Amino acid sequence: MLPSVYAPKDFKRLRAAGDVVARCFDFIAPNIRAGISTNDIDKMVAEWLRANGARSSTLGYQGFPKNVCTSVNDVIVHGIPSDQEILKDGDIVNLDMTVEYKGFHGDASRMFMIGNVSAAARKLVTVTHDALMAAIAVCAPGVPLSEIGKTIESVVLPHGFSVSRDFVGHGIGKVLHDEPQIYHFYDKRWDKVKMVPGLVFTIEPMINAGGDKCKIDPDGWTARTADGCLSAQWEHTIGITEDGAVIFTEKQFD
Numbered sequence: 001m002l003p004s005v006y007a008p009k010d011f012k013r014l015r016a017a018g019d020v021v022a023r024c025f026d027f028i029a030p031n032i033r034a035g036i037s038t039n040d041i042d043k044m045v046a047e048w049l050r051a052n053g054a055r056s057s058t059l060g061y062q063g064f065p066k067n068v069c070t071s072v073n074d075v076i077v078h079g080i081p082s083d084q085e086i087l088k089d090g091d092i093v094n095l096d097m098t099v100e101y102k103g104f105h106g107d108a109s110r111m112f113m114i115g116n117v118s119a120a121a122r123k124l125v126t127v128t129h130d131a132l133m134a135a136i137a138v139c140a141p142g143v144p145l146s147e148i149g150k151t152i153e154s155v156v157l158p159h160g161f162s163v164s165r166d167f168v169g170h171g172i173g174k175v176l177h178d179e180p181q182i183y184h185f186y187d188k189r190w191d192k193v194k195m196v197p198g199l200v201f202t203i204e205p206m207i208n209a210g211g212d213k214c215k216i217d218p219d220g221w222t223a224r225t226a227d228g229c230l231s232a233q234w235e236h237t238i239g240i241t242e243d244g245a246v247i248f249t250e251k252q253f254d
Contacts, residue, residue, distance in 0.1 A: 002171075002179065002180055002193070002196060002199055003171050003178045003179045003180070004171030004172060004173050004178045004179065004180070004199060004200050004201060005196060005198040005199050005200070006173050006198050006200055006239070007198065008198075010104070010173065011198075011239055011246070011248075013102060013103065013104045014104050014106065014173065014200060014237070014239060014248045015246075015248055016101060016102065016104070017054075017099060017100070017101040017102070017104040017105060017106035017248070018106035018108070018237055018247075018248030018249040018250070019106075019248075019250075019251060020049070020052060020054045020099050020101045020106060021097055021098075021099045021106040021107070021108045021237075021249045022108070022249055022250050022251040023052070023251060024045060024048050024049060024052075024054075024097060024099065025095070025097065025108070025110055026251065027044075027048050028041060028044045028045060028048070028095075029110075029112070031044060032087070032093070032095070032112040032114070033087065033114060033115075034087055034088050034089045034091075034114050034115050035086065035087065035088075036086070036087050037081075037082065037083050037084070037085060037086050037087075038070035038072070038079070038081040038082055038085045038086075038087070038093075039066075039081040039082050039083045039085075041068065041070055041081060041095065042066045042067050042068050042070070042081035045067045045068045045097060046059075046067045049067070049099060053101065053102075054099045054100065054101040055099070055100050056068065056097075056098065056099065056100075057098035057099060057100045057105050057107070057176045058098050058176075061176065064078075064080075064221065065080060066080055066081045067081075067097075068081065068095055068096065068097050069094070069095070069096035069097075069109075070085070070093060070094075070095060071093065071094040071096065071222075071231070071233070072085065072087070072091055072092070072093045072094075073091055073092060073093075073230055073231075074224050074225045074228050074229060074230060074231060075094075075222055075223065075224050075231065076164050076166075076167070076206050076208065076214055076223045076224060076225060076231040076233070077094075077096065077164075077167055077206055077223050077233060078096075078221040078222055078223055079094075079221075079222050080219055080221055080222060087114050088114065088115075089114060089115035089116055090114065090115060090116055090117055090118065090121075091113075091114040091115075091117075092111060092112070092113050092114070092117060092121050092124075092125055092230060092232060093111070093112050093114065094109050094110070094111050094112075094231075094232065094233045095109060095110055095112065096108075096109035096204075096233070096235065097109065098176060100176075103174060104173060104174060105172050105173065105174075105175070105176050105237075106172075106237050106248055106249050107172055107176075107202050107204075107235065107237050107249065108202075108235050108236055108237060108249035109204060109233050109234060109235035110234065111125045111128070111129070111232050111233070111234060113125060120209065120230075121209075121230055123159070124161065124207065124209050124230055124231075124232045125232045127155065127156055127159050127161060127207065128156070128161075128205060128207040128232040128233065128234055129234045130155055131151075131152045131155040131156050131205050131207065131234075132152075132203060132204075132205055132234040132235070132236065134151050134152070134154075134155050135148045135151045135152050135184075135203050135205070136203060136236065136238055136245055136247065137151075138151050139195060139203075139238060139240060139244070139245035140195065140240065140243065140244045140245060141194075141195055141196055141197050141240060141241075141242065141243075142194050142195065143194065143195050144190060144191045144192070144193060144194055144195075145180060145182065145183075145190040145193045145194070145195065146183070146186055146187060146188065146189075146190035146191045146193075148169075148182055148183070148184070148203060149163075149183040149184050149185040149186045149187060149190070150186040152184045152185065152205050153185055153186055156205070156207050161207050161208060161209060162207070162208045162210065162211055162212040163184050163185045163205060163206070163207060163208075163212060164184070164205075164206035164207070164208060164212055164214060164231070165184075165185055165212050166212075166214050166223065167204075167206055167223070168181045168182055168183055168184070169181070169182030169183075169184065169201055169202040169203045169204045169235075170182060170201060170202055171199075171200065171201045172200055172201060172202055172237055173200045180193060180199075180201065182201050182202065182203055182204075184203070184204070184205040184206065195240045196240060197240055197241060197242050198239070198240065199239070199240040200237065200238070200239045200240075200248075201237070201238065202235055202236065202237050202238075203235065203236060203238065204233060204234070204235030204236075205233065205234065206231060206232075206233045207231065207232050207233070208225050208229055208230070208231045209225075209229040209230040209231070210225060210227040210228075210229030210230075211225070211226065211227050211229070213225070213226035213227070214226055235249075236248070236249045236250070237249045
């Protein structure tokens with residue numbers, strides 16, 4: 001049996017955790033603009049989560065020092081918030097937020113475009129979101145996990161973009177990272193692993209405008225495109241139902 005398979009009663013708790021993530025994003029979104037530091041964003045997230053009875057799952061995880069990942073322009077993933085990094089007109093930034101709420105984790109990321117973003121950057125952000133939603137749409141019981149990566153590639157490769165192959169989605173629920181790994185590119189090894197009702201995982205394609213290679217900064221976390229090209233990412237936590245999939249990290253409650 002696959003790990004990260006949960007009962008219907010747990011889906012209610014996963015919905016609640018995902019709702020916290022979505023509401024936190026909605027709270028900070030109006031403030032993501034030119035002139036703000038990425039550490040200011042981290043502080044906003046920390047304060048909102050504390051006020052709403054939740055905590056960051058990433059703070060202290062394997063030594064990560066902040067509450068949210070802030071990945072700007074050529075950073076693929078795991079950017080560390082800093083007072084010295086100030087968002088400027090034309091930037092694109094990914095905010096990756098994982099929250100623990102009442103014993104369950106919700107994990108999502110969103111892209112933000114700052115001011116006058118180039119047409120090429122806007123296209124990258126849009127296509128990456130399209131790839132995520134297309135991948136979610138194929139998820140259902142009996143579908144091989146390999147269909148996720150196959151679908152993402154079918155959306156992004158025709159545009160000349162590449163899929164980062166160094167990072168994956170993952171099972172999630174009562175623990176932050178669990179099996180199965182979710183590849184965002186096709187790998188036949190996952191043809192025989194089928195989705196089942198109750199399976200919970202993230203899909204989080206990282207799409208590069210150039211090549212798929214990355215390099216890691218001296219901080220040991222920040223992963224950048226090796227060629228300096230832009231990168232974009234969108235992410236949701238989803239659960240497999242009897243007839244499809246549900247997105248947990250959308251706003252669930254008014």
